[in-house]
Amino acid sequence: MTHIVVIGAGQAGSSLVAKLRKDGFDGDITLIGAEPVVPYQRPPLSKAYLLGDMALERLFLRPESFYDDQKVTLKLGQPVTAIDRHGKTVHLGNEVIPYDLLVLTTGSDPRRLPASIGGDLDGVFVVRTLADVDAMAPMVGEGKRALIVGGGYIGLEAAAVATKLGVQVTLVEMADRILQRVAAPETSDFFRDLHTGHGVKILEGVGLEKLTGENGKVTGAVLADGTTLEVDFVVVGVGIAPSTQLAEMAGVILDNGIKTDAFGRTSDENIWAAGDCASFPYKGGRIRLESVPNAIDQAECVAGNLMGADVEYVPQPWFWSDQYDVKLQIAGLNTGYDRIITRKGDGNSVSFWYFKGDQLLAVDAMNDARNYMIGKRLIDAGKSPSPDVIADPATDMKALLKA
Template sequence: MQNGQVENAPVVIVGAGQAGFSVAAKLRDLGHTARITLVGAEPHPPYQRPPLSKGYLLGELTEERLYLRPPAFYEQKAIELRLGTEVETIDRDGREVTLSDGSTLPYAHLVLATGSRPRLLPPDQGGNLEGVYYLRSIADIRKLADEFVAGRRVVIIGGGYIGLEAAAVSAKLGLSVTLVESAPRILQRVASAHTASFFRELHRGHGVEILEGAGLAQLTGRNGRVTHAVLTDGRSLPADFVIVGIGIKPNVELAEIAGLDVENGIKVDSRCRTVDRAILAAGDCASFPWKGRHIRLESVGNAVDQGEAAARTIMGQPQEYHAEPWFWSDQFDCKLQIAGLSGDYDCAVTRLVSDTALSVWYYKQEKLLAVDAINQPAAYMVAKRLIAQGKSPDKAKVGDAGFELKSLLA
């Protein structure tokens, strides 16, 4: 397809989250003039998800402040929103999709930005009881809001970032909080023991009870509503309500039904294309090549950058997508900023500036992989640039709180 044809060919984007929004907005910025349709299952225009478990849950943000753009933006950019609607089937030969309302949409390019969903507790573990909640959507928070009454007891299942953020909000609002983590420690999959230790003590200092190495056996209830969380060691924790944060699953079912390759997400190449070159994928749902393997990233930064990369591919201006992973988490008065992926590190160097400010630098042999910066924005910015440039500073230097990190960028 020639460039002129590309600019005038209809694009359908499935998923009205951060990635889907980024595709649509970038297409218009790059000069796409034809129909762009953004299909979203929720009734809301694209909005930010990270504040759901922080400011929105606390009541500090209104729903409108979550929106990535006001509704007028989509009219101005001629981006058609089909909200409260789902794509049910993809006809790859006919290049059209069928929606849940029975209508169809033709496409020259289709972008799957279907995102992800929470892992659910199964019904036989009490997951179907009233008073069991997840933190993934505006609707989830609305259901949960009335539960936050000072003095009530909440049990949080899962000691990852979502669980810890929910615990921090709950404690701030005066609830009695118990967090249960089945792994030997919190943040087991995503951070070092040093970072986990800091946040464990932070939470305990705010009255949160943390139970590590404690599996959930069963949620039990009365009259259909949860009343207790029973652990595998036999302990029974009273609960007025329960928040579950045990991970997410990419939404790949639509891609599977359409016969696309799925490998821990919808498999794409470095230009965001699936095996069907008319279909692309971006965001939480996409599994893409990174340093010799395929990975999937669950972050705002990846959703934005990969969405824009997909738009460039559609416009015939492809650039290989080279992800630079970064994440953040706000808990109490602490901000954790993460650059890189620490997965297979063999050495962690702690740079302690004060009791409330430190960074943890992850190495594999002599190569810097990632950095966790706690209340240390300068360390985060330096680390992010070093990792992007492929530079690995001397471990002794980064571990010396008196050493000027900015000099590493010279």
């Protein structure tokens, strides 16, 4: 009987084992997770969960009973120490688990500040795991002072929640503007205005020189321009990196993550990968997507291929972010854009449409679910209305789907 072992009990791992059983796989399944809790949602951790609006049990992707019912062996709180590709075994300390097929859904790890600039002080947090947020929660309260390092979506979401809880927030971004790596200046401007309107102090084009502390706990920060700040805690949101250490130690080929073919198979025919950790072919190049939708879709595609479906994974990228009363929804990938078209909606709703020449690449929609859905359907269908048509306030957007 075939034994499939899955390393990484996050969104991708949970989705993969559920899909295997749904599609009739009747072999043995083992799901291994380094954290001591059943697979859970990460996006609400730093939002609804930290705010106290979501109980722990509601974070769980599936109740623990699901895995028992589906005859999935869970090994939680047990980090894998090694993969023996030649012996086809996984090592958890002294325990050795044989596999026929192995799937790596190891996700990603937050980038941390080096200890040389105070990154190891107490009160310096990243936002990735349940344990991270549980450790930070007691610090987040009325009148506290926080420094957020990094003006990407992770940093901005942390700033929004901390501000809601009465924290005085200063956010520093080394680049010229927040969201510079991922969004157009128009989107940066929207979110800068949103945050400053809620009292967040945003410093752009300023790096962090070092954190300072007393008795091992962070108490301040020195910025690259000489500015000094007094702080009670620090949240580091400077990006994530694919978790590839196990694959690398096992000799699996890497390329901005664990390199897979279009079906999800790695350089070892018995090892597959999906989710944040996996890079795959896309439009003549290679990409890696860090999102919940990709983790689910790619994992389910790999599950099918483990059972012989032989289907290439074709992503339909979309993302979201919640900040204050604004829901940002993103469809497509904006890489290579050379023109932005703005469509104003009612109230504070607006959408920014990314074009490369006359090709529609992506849409950022703020509190504009209707135009987001239209943009997503156009992009998924490979349709590109004229930029001038998008720019015309009189355009019936829904009619573009029929063109």
